[in-house]
Structure formats: C-alpha cells, structure tokens
Amino acid sequence: MREKLVRSAGEGRIRADKTAPPKASPMTDDQTRPPGRLLRNLNAKIASLPMILTATVVFLGGTIWTVVYSFTNSKLLPRLKFVGLEQYERLWAAPRWLVSIENLAIYGVLSLVFSLVIGFLLAALLDQKIRFENTFRTIFLYPFALSFIVTGLVWQWLLNPDHGIQSVVRGLGWESFDFDPLYNSKIVIYGILIAALWQGTGLVMCLMLAGLRGIDEDIWKAARVDGIPIWRTYVFIVIPMLRPVLVTTLVIIASSIVKVYDLVVAQTSGGPGIASEVPAKYVYDYMFHAQNLGQGFAASTMMLLSVAIVMVPWAYLEFGRRRRA
Amino acid sequence: MSTATLASPVAAAAAPGPGGPQGPKPQRRFSRRNLFVYGTLSVVAVYYLLPLYVMVVTSLKGMPEIRMGNIFSPPMEITFEPWVKAWATACTGLNCDGLSRGFWNSVRITVPSVVLSIAIASVNGYALANWRFKGAETFFAILIVGAFIPYQVMLYPIVIILREIGLYGSLTGLVLVHSIFGMPILTLLFRNYFASMPEELFKAARVDGAGFWGIYFRIMLPMSLPIFVVAVIIQITGIWNDFLFGVVYTRPDTYPMTVQLNNIVNSVQGVKEYNVNMAATLITGLVPLAVYFVSGKLFVRGIAAGAVKG
Numbered sequence: 227m228r229e230k231l232v233r234s235a236g237e238g239r240i241r242a243d244k245t246a247p248p249k250a251s252p253m254t255d256d257q258t259r260p261p262g263r264l265l266r267n268l269n270a271k272i273a274s275l276p277m278i279l280t281a282t283v284v285f286l287g288g289t290i291w292t293v294v295y296s297f298t299n300s301k302l303l304p305r306l307k308f309v310g311l312e313q314y315e316r317l318w319a320a321p322r323w324l325v326s327i328e329n330l331a332i333y334g335v336l337s338l339v340f341s342l343v344i345g346f347l348l349a350a351l352l353d354q355k356i357r358f359e360n361t362f363r364t365i366f367l368y369p370f371a372l373s374f375i376v377t378g379l380v381w382q383w384l385l386n387p388d389h390g391i392q393s394v395v396r397g398l399g400w401e402s403f404d405f406d407p408l409y410n411s412k413i414v415i416y417g418i419l420i421a422a423l424w425q426g427t428g429l430v431m432c433l434m435l436a437g438l439r440g441i442d443e444d445i446w447k448a449a450r451v452d453g454i455p456i457w458r459t460y461v462f463i464v465i466p467m468l469r470p471v472l473v474t475t476l477v478i479i480a481s482s483i484v485k486v487y488d489l490v491v492a493q494t495s496g497g498p499g500i501a502s503e504v505p506a507k508y509v510y511d512y513m514f515h516a517q518n519l520g521q522g523f524a525a526s527t528m529m530l531l532s533v534a535i536v537m538v539p540w541a542y543l544e545f546g547r548r549r550r551a
Numbered sequence: 552m553s554t555a556t557l558a559s560p561v562a563a564a565a566a567p568g569p570g571g572p573q574g575p576k577p578q579r580r581f582s583r584r585n586l587f588v589y590g591t592l593s594v595v596a597v598y599y600l601l602p603l604y605v606m607v608v609t610s611l612k613g614m615p616e617i618r619m620g621n622i623f624s625p626p627m628e629i630t631f632e633p634w635v636k637a638w639a640t641a642c643t644g645l646n647c648d649g650l651s652r653g654f655w656n657s658v659r660i661t662v663p664s665v666v667l668s669i670a671i672a673s674v675n676g677y678a679l680a681n682w683r684f685k686g687a688e689t690f691f692a693i694l695i696v697g698a699f700i701p702y703q704v705m706l707y708p709i710v711i712i713l714r715e716i717g718l719y720g721s722l723t724g725l726v727l728v729h730s731i732f733g734m735p736i737l738t739l740l741f742r743n744y745f746a747s748m749p750e751e752l753f754k755a756a757r758v759d760g761a762g763f764w765g766i767y768f769r770i771m772l773p774m775s776l777p778i779f780v781v782a783v784i785i786q787i788t789g790i791w792n793d794f795l796f797g798v799v800y801t802r803p804d805t806y807p808m809t810v811q812l813n814n815i816v817n818s819v820q821g822v823k824e825y826n827v828n829m830a831a832t833l834i835t836g837l838v839p840l841a842v843y844f845v846s847g848k849l850f851v852r853g854i855a856a857g858a859v860k861g
Contacts, residue, residue: 266684267682267684269678269682269762269763269764270678270682270683270684270687270763271678271684273674273675273677273678273682273763274675274678274679274684274687274690276671276675276730276734277671277675277690277691277694277734277738278690280694280697280731280734281690281691281693281694281697282690282693283712284697284705284708284709284712284731285693285694285696285697285700285705286693286697287708288704288705288708288709289697289700289704289705291707291708292704292705292707292708293704295707304707304711348592348595351588351591351592352592354584354588356588356589356592360847362592362596363851364844364847365596365599365600366595366596366599367843367850367851368599368603368840368843368844369599369602370854371788371839371840371842371843371850372792372836372839372840373791373792373793373794373809373835373836373839374792374794375792375794375809375812375813375835376792376809376812376832376835376836377602379812379813379816379828379832380602380605380606380829380832381602382816383605383606383609383622383825383828383829384601384602384605384622386825389617389618389622389825390622391622393621393622394621394622394623397621424598424599424602428599429854432851432854481699484701485701485702487794487795488794488795488809491794491813492794492813492816492817495817505703506701506703509703509706510703510706510795510798510799513706513707514799519707522703522707523707525703526701526703526704526706527704529701529703529704530700530701530704533699533700533701537696537699541696
C-alpha cells in the first residue's frame with residue numbers, strides 16, 4: 227500500500243504541474259513519517275479502531291465466549307465448570323426446543339418459498355412498463371419500514387376471532403367460517419407467516435425488480451422475434467440470468483428467518499401454550515428470565531450453527547468464484 | 552454519479568433515472584393483458600394497505616362501536632380520545648404516563664446512535680477505501696461475517712462488557728450497542744462509496760499536502776452527502792424499530808417505544824382497549840413511516856445498497 231501511495235502522489239504531481247506550480251513539499255507526510263511500523267498510517271488505524279475492537283472483541287470474542295460457555299453448567303452467573311455436552315443433551319430433550327425448531331423449519335421453508343415467488347411475481351408485473359409504478363412500489367414496500375412489533379400487533383388485531391377477519395366473514399353470512407390461527411395451536415405458525423410475508427415480500431420485490439431492470443432489453447426483443455412465449459422467456463432465460471440477485475435475496479431472507487423474534491413476541495408471545503415458540507425466543511427466555519444461562523448459550527450456539535450451515539457454502543461459492551474470475 | 556456508483560448494478564437499477572420508466576408509453580387500450588396486470592396489482596395493493604387502514608379506523612372508534620361492528624367499517628363517530636390516552640395515560644405495569652415516555656426514550660436513543668454510528672462508519676469506510684493498512688481487510692472481513700451471526704450469540708458477552716464499563720441498563724449503553732451492530736452495513740456502504748470516487752481527487756489532495764482528516768473533511772464529506780442521507784435513513788428506521796436490544800439492555804424506565812408498546816398492548820391486566828392499542832401501534836409506526844414516505848427513492852437505494860453485501 228505504501229508503494230501505491232507514493233506512486234499515486236507522484237502521478238498527482240505530474241498532473242499538478244500542468245495546472246499550478248507544485249506546493250513546497252507535497253511529500254512532507256512521507257518524509258516526516260515516524261519510523262515504527264505500527265505508527266505508519268497512524269490516523270487510518272485510529273479511525274479503524276472501533277471496527278477493530280468490534281470485530282475482534284464483540285464479534286469474534288463474544289462468539290467464542292458463548293460457544294465455550296455453552297459447555298458449562300452456568301445458571302444465574304456464567305461459571306467455567308465444564309460439563310461436556312450436557313446442555314445440548316438437555317436442549318434436544320426439551321419439548322419446547324423441539325417445537326421451536328419445528329416451527330422455525332415450517333416458517334423458514336414457507337416464508338422462503340412464498341416471499342421469493344410472490345416477490346418475483348410482483349416484480350415481474352411492475353416491470354411491464356406500467357403507469358403508477360412508483361405508487362405500487364411504495365405501497366408494497368411500506369410494511370418493510372415498520373417495526374416487527376407494529377406488524378405483529380396489527381395482525382394480532384386482524385386475526386382476532388371475535389372482531390377480526392373471522393367475525394367479518396361470518397357476519398357476511400358464512401356462519402361456519404373458521405379462521406383463528408392465533409388461537410389454534412395447530413396452525414398458529416401460519417398466522418405468523420401471514421404477517422411476516424406482509425412485511426417482507428416488498429423487500430424481495432424491490433431486489434428482484436432491480437435485477438430485472440439490469441437485464442438487457444435486447445434479450446426480450448430476441449425472445450419475441452423467436453416467438454418464445456413470455457412465461458418461457460422468464461423461466462428459461464430471465465430467471466437463470468437473475469442468479470446473483472436470487473442468491474443475495476436468498477441469503478438475506480435466510481439470515482432474517484433465523485433471527486425471527488420480535489414478531490412472535492408481539493403477535494402471540496409464543497402461545498397458545500408453547501405452540502409458536504421460536505429458537506431466538508428460547509434463547510432470550512432462558513438467558514434473562516429462567517436464569518439458566520447454559521441452556522441459553524447452547525441454544526444460541528445451535529442458532530449459530532444453523533446460520534453457518536447456510537452461510538459457509540454460500541461464501542465459499544461466492545468468493546471462490548470471484549477469485550477465479 | 553452518486554446514483555450509479557453506489558454499490559453495484561443492483562443499486563443503480565433500483566433507482567430509475569429522472570425520466571422514470573424507459574421506452575415507449577404504454578398503449579392505452581383495454582387489452583386483456585393490461586386488465587390482468589393492473590387488476591392483480593390493485594388487488595395486491597388493497598391487501599397491503601388493509602392493515603394500515605384497519606389501524607387508522609380502529610384507532611378513531613369508541614369501544615362500543617368496536618364491540619358491535621366490523622373492523623373494516625369506517626368510524627361512525629370519530630373520536631381522538633384513544634390517541635390522547637395512548638400517548639398520555641396508557642398503563643404499563645405501575646406507570647401510567649402513556650407512550651410519551653417511550654417516545655422520548657426512543658428519540659434519546661435514536662439521535663445519538665445515528666450520529667455516532669455514522670461518524671464511526673464513515674471515517675472507517677474512508678480509511679478502508681483510501682488509506683489501507685496491513686490487516687485492515689482481515690478485520691473488515693470479520694466485521695462483515697459478524698453481520699450474519701445471530702444477535703443471540705453476542706447478547707450475553709455484551710451484557711458483561713457493558714456491566715464492566717458501568718453502562719448496563721443506561722441509554723448510553725444501548726447507543727453503544729446500536730453503533731456496534733450498525734457498523735458492518737454502514738462501513739460497507741461508505742467503503743464502497745468512497746472507493747468508487749475518482750482516485751484523482753484523492754491524489755490531487757495528497758499532492759497539495761492534505762492529510763487524513765483534511766481530505767476527509769474538505770473533500771470526501773462534502774462530496775458524499777447522498778450516501779450520508781441513505782445511511783441516516785437506514786439507521787433511523789433500524790434503530791427506531793429495534794426491540795431485542797431495547798428489551799435486553801435497558802430498564803423499564805428507559806425502555807424504547809417498541810418495548811413499551813408491546814407491554815401496553817400485550818399486558819394481561821384489565822379490559823382490552825383495542826382502539827387505544829391501535830392508536831399506540833400507529834403512533835409507534837409513524838416515525839419510520841414518515842421517514843419512508845419522505846425519503847422515497849433514497850429508502851429503496853438504501854435497502855438495495857444494504858442488501859448487496861461483500
């Protein structure tokens with residue numbers, strides 16, 4: 227890097243010569259630079275200090291700390307008394323954790339599929355050179371600006387069986403209409419899914435639309451000349467070309483799925499019973515209410531593991547490919 | 552320049568040019584295709600707007616009307632009492648001073664967090680883009696990977712750190728936490744932006760003897776106002792909407808608005824006042840909604856830039 231700076235300063239000087247007489251000593255900084263390696267480029271290092279501390283102490287250190295303490299029997303306070311895999315055995319025997327995992331799996335798969343499909347369809351519709359495109363986009367995206375708490379509470383009200391959608395439809399004459407996901411432990415996770423999709427599909431649509439706009443107009447023309455139907459152009463030409471955007475979107479949705487917490491707290495508080503618990507809530511409750519830190523650490527380590535399973539192959543493909551290119 | 556060079560083609564494409572959509576004007580015929588496109592979009596738009604509409608009408612009704620009527624019907628008699636009650640007298644536990652306390656807490660959290668996190672991240676992004684030092688990229692890589700680690704993994708270590716420096720439970724501590732977790736995305740944003748600026752600018756300033764801070768304050772800062780606006784939008788909405796950090800790192804009297812809102816609405820005591828609840832929910836959502844509707848395309852650019860990691 228030092229060579230680069232010196233070189234660039236030299237180039238700059240040539241440039242400067244043409245326009246104005248060079249300043250007395252443009253290289254002062256380099257000449258008076260202290261000899262120590264650590265002190266070189268000192269200002270940049272000072273400016274990066276918060277990042278260095280965050281990356282090493284909080285992100286790296288914090289993660290390692292939690293993983294290490296997940297092998298201890300910490301209760302109210304963290305204690306370094308190792309018990310091997312006991313916390314994990316207890317975790318995977320706990321019905322509440324199993325329900326959480328099952329919910330996360332259902333919620334994750336469905337919200338991935340639905341938000342990708344709906345987001346893509348909306349983006350494709352908006353990409354038809356329509357009028358009021360901005361209006362439609364503004365409407366589809368506004369829930370994304372809201373807090374999960376707000377979203378959860380609104381949908382709690384809409385899905386209220388006594389006053390909400392169910393009672394309205396019954397009032398229209400369909401007396402046997404049953405739709406109370408928040409009070410039925412079998413389908414409560416779908417009630418949360420509805421709210422999550424309402425909030426999140428706008429983002430997917432936005433990303434997809436950006437991807438579609440990046441596709442060359444000539445491809446559409448060529449497909450039309452060849453007489454390929456529109457849907458086939460989308461499925462066989464456009465979607466494969468959207469691969470980078472799709473991968474990015476997938477990673478964003480996946481990492482947000484694992485974090486789902488506020489929405490559940492606001493909409494159902496995990497109920498009825500434990501029917502809508504999720505892992506993030508398990509971690510919080512065990513760490514800060516049940517005073518069973520070891521369980522919280524073990525559960526959060528499992529969350530980390532699940533993210534790693536998604537992220538590592540992606541990072542490998544992404545950065546491996548970039549290096550080759 | 553500022554639009555096109557932001558982060559990637561995605562960001563550039565997300566914000567169509569000043570002329571709006573390109574190409575010939577759509578045909579004015581009532582073709583089947585148009586009917587399908589506009590029909591579908593309108594139905595979906597109604598679905599998206601419905602919750603907002605229900606929130607507004609519910610918050611303007613009296614309780615008797617809510618018990619009898621239909622959540623979609625407009626209020627027969629408009630009352631602003633639920634709004635007043637939600638703001639000033641709604642109860643959480645023993646406190647009955649309404650959402651106003653949470654609102655001001657959120658303001659006291661959001662403003663310094665936005666300023667601090669952007670100050671740190673912009674200087675840091677500038678250092679990474681123009682003054683690279685050995686090891687900088689490694690720390691940056693850890694930072695970006697860290698953005699994907701579930702927050703739950705780092706919750707407790709941060710509790711310990713804050714307790715050690717005596718900030719656990721205070722608003723200052725929460726501001727620090729928001730600055731830490733805003734760092735990956737913001738640093739990425741600024742680094743990419745500064746890296747895309749013409750290098751000649753930097754070289755010329757170096758030749759003229761400007762140092763690290765001189766170049767930052769006299770050249771980089773004035774030339775990158777759009778990206779600062781994008782960063783402010785990302786941070787205001789993100790921090791205002793936060794719930795997890797608020798509930799973990801503050802005490803009941805310093806709870807931010809989202810936490811207090813959840814406590815008001817989901818409290819088990821007393822009769823449920825749906826109109827007050829919806830008014831409170833709406834009030835909490837007003838700040839990010841206002842930011843969203845005012846900022847328009849910049850918001851879209853912000854999420855597109857934020858979305859493209861690495």
